[in-house]
Amino acid sequence: MAGLELLSDQGYRLDGRKPSELRKVQARMGVFTQADGSAYIEQGNTKALAVVYGPHEVRGSRSKALHDRAVINCQYSMATFSTAERKRRPHGDRKSSEMSLHLKQTFEAAVLTSLYPRSQIDIFVKILQSDGGNYSACVNAATLAVIDAGIPMRDYVCACSAGFVENTAVVDLCHAEESGGGTVMSLALLPRGGQVALVQMDARLHQDHLDALMEAAMTACRSLGQVLDGVVRQHLQEVSVLTAE
Amino acid sequence: MAAVQVCEAEKVYIMHGVRDDLRVDGRGCEDYRHMEIETDVVSNTDGSARVKLGYTDVLVGIKAEIGKPKPAAPDEGYLEFFVDCSANATPEFEGRGGEELGSELSCTLYKVFNNVNSLELRALCIAPREHCWVLYVDVLLLQCDGNLFDAISIAIKAALFNTRIPKVTITEGEEGGAELELSDDPYDCVRLNVENVPCIVTLCKIGHRHVVDATLQEKACSVAGLLVSVTHKGTITCVRKVGGGSLEPESIFEMTETGKRVGKALHAPLMKLLRDEEAQGKQRQKVGFLG
Numbered sequence: 001m002a003g004l005e006l007l008s009d010q011g012y013r014l015d016g017r018k019p020s021e022l023r024k025v026q027a028r029m030g031v032f033t034q035a036d037g038s039a040y041i042e043q044g045n046t047k048a049l050a051v052v053y054g055p056h057e058v059r060g061s062r063s064k065a066l067h068d069r070a071v072i073n074c075q076y077s078m079a080t081f082s083t084a085e086r087k088r089r090p091h092g093d094r095k096s097s098e099m100s101l102h103l104k105q106t107f108e109a110a111v112l113t114s115l116y117p118r119s120q121i122d123i124f125v126k127i128l129q130s131d132g133g134n135y136s137a138c139v140n141a142a143t144l145a146v147i148d149a150g151i152p153m154r155d156y157v158c159a160c161s162a163g164f165v166e167n168t169a170v171v172d173l174c175h176a177e178e179s180g181g182g183t184v185m186s187l188a189l190l191p192r193g194g195q196v197a198l199v200q201m202d203a204r205l206h207q208d209h210l211d212a213l214m215e216a217a218m219t220a221c222r223s224l225g226q227v228l229d230g231v232v233r234q235h236l237q238e239v240s241v242l243t244a245e
Numbered sequence: 246m247a248a249v250q251v252c253e254a255e256k257v258y259i260m261h262g263v264r265d266d267l268r269v270d271g272r273g274c275e276d277y278r279h280m281e282i283e284t285d286v287v288s289n290t291d292g293s294a295r296v297k298l299g300y301t302d303v304l305v306g307i308k309a310e311i312g313k314p315k316p317a318a319p320d321e322g323y324l325e326f327f328v329d330c331s332a333n334a335t336p337e338f339e340g341r342g343g344e345e346l347g348s349e350l351s352c353t354l355y356k357v358f359n360n361v362n363s364l365e366l367r368a369l370c371i372a373p374r375e376h377c378w379v380l381y382v383d384v385l386l387l388q389c390d391g392n393l394f395d396a397i398s399i400a401i402k403a404a405l406f407n408t409r410i411p412k413v414t415i416t417e418g419e420e421g422g423a424e425l426e427l428s429d430d431p432y433d434c435v436r437l438n439v440e441n442v443p444c445i446v447t448l449c450k451i452g453h454r455h456v457v458d459a460t461l462q463e464k465a466c467s468v469a470g471l472l473v474s475v476t477h478k479g480t481i482t483c484v485r486k487v488g489g490g491s492l493e494p495e496s497i498f499e500m501t502e503t504g505k506r507v508g509k510a511l512h513a514p515l516m517k518l519l520r521d522e523e524a525q526g527k528q529r530q531k532v533g534f535l536g
Contacts, residue, residue: 026535027535028534028535031534032302032333032387032388033300033388034300034334034335034388034389034390035333035388038333040533040534040535042533042535045288047287047533047534049333049387049534051332051333053336059336073339075332075339075340077329077331077332079287079304079306079329079383079385080306080327080329080381080383081287081289081290081293081306081307081308081381081383082287082289083289084289086308086310086381086383090329090331092340092341122332122336122339124331124332124333124336124339126331126333126385128287128304128385129287129288129289130289
């Protein structure tokens with residue numbers, strides 16, 4: 001975008017971060033009692049809630065059931081007040097459906113679905129406040145919620161967005177950086193094996209830069225993985241103190 | 246709503262408890278569950294509040310936008326309600342599943358809140374017949390455990406209290422038309438007078454008595470209920486029968502009396518809490534969903 005300097009001469013971004021710096025991440029597991037698993041995450045000003053129901057019997061038509069693994073059902077929605085301009089509908093528009101599909105693909109790659117044949121796992125995510133990186137906040141929140149529900153996964157799924165500004169890869173973009181019209185890549189990673197669960201890139205980028213961008217995004221995902229691991233460990237500690245004699 | 250299944254023996258147990266003024270969770274018939282209120286939780290909105298009532302959890306966000314006044318009331322602004330029954334609350338709400346409940350709730354909210362007696366709608370007018378503020382009140386259900394109306398009405402009152410609308414100045418434009426200018430200063434804003442905003446009290450008839458703030462289990466034992474909206478003075482602004490069964494005129498009278506008493510007692514502590522929270526200002530540690 002003309003006039004908006006995304007990276008200053010000193011190498012700092014609009015909000016004062018360095019190119020490889022993440023926003024502050026705060027998360028909590030077990031936010032709700034009625035759901036089987038739930039989690040809340042804040043990445044900067046982006047706030048997301050995730051709720052997991054299941055594994056349970058397949059709801060609706062039986063024909064959806066798979067005989068060898070569980071069906072993963074995702075719904076992505078945004079609160080009508082989450083964006084600067086009020087949204088008319090929380091879900092059902094094209095962007096939300098696309099995001100639901102991406103989440104489904106991501107978690108099919110991570111959850112050990114073959115342990116629960118003929119059943120269904122519901123993952124519902126909601127953006128309460130949107131400031132860029134909605135997909136990554138949703139994936140990270142959903143990971144915590146799935147862990148909270150006690151559903152086995154191959155590894156944490158950590159997601160992060162990355163962009164390319166003035167020959168530098170910048171990670172964890174905020175809304176102003178995302179809407180600048182530059183390249184935005186969303187990447188979901190299983191950090192331990194280094195496998196990519198989902199990668200998506202809008203706008204074009206020279207092939208020579210792709211490696212650098214992927215590498216930056218993967219490094220960011222690994223650091224996020226450590227944060228998520230810390231959250232899970234702290235949650236377990238708190239819970240075990242409560243249940244211990 | 247999360248489906249609860251209550252067997253006959255449980256029903257008898259709950260009904261006998263209500264008869265003796267001792268409910269399953271130890272409350273009396275006119276007691277509310279533990280309530281937590283926090284305002285200013287979503288910074289993208291002009292006003293927001295989150296209310297937890299037992300396991301019921303609602304989040305309300307208010308956004309003010311400039312619109313055109315309705316022809317029937319050219320010198321008043323208006324409110325728009327939208328209730329999002331999200332799949333977070335229960336998987337039954339997935340897709341279009343929550344729409345029916347959502348529209349039922351928003352219709353009732355519209356009747357209760359969008360009138361001159363509850364809110365000074367004239368204060369929302371910018372230029373008669375031309376421009377007015379439209380307050381979009383968006384309710385998000387995060388978890389349902391009965392008594393949605395009461396929790397939503399309290400959250401709306403708290404969010405309206407928290408709402409700050411930027412000041413508008415009207416200047417004469419170059420071509421003769423009026424031009425609106427919004428103040429950039431976040432402290433240069435208009436607050437709403439929420440004194441007369443009512444709260445909803447839902448009463449459920451269980452056996453020969455009625456209870457306030459019924460949980461889903463208790464609701465399953467009741468055939469019908471009465472929704473009463475009460476202002477801080479004890480004036481009743483709206484009465485509606487809810488549920489499938491029928492009520493006797495005498496019990497409706499008794500229930501409105503209880504609703505009036507309970508509703509009147511609800512306002513003072515609510516306003517005190519909201520004022521205390523505001524007095525803390527920026528020093529207040531925001532809890533949100535991390536607490």
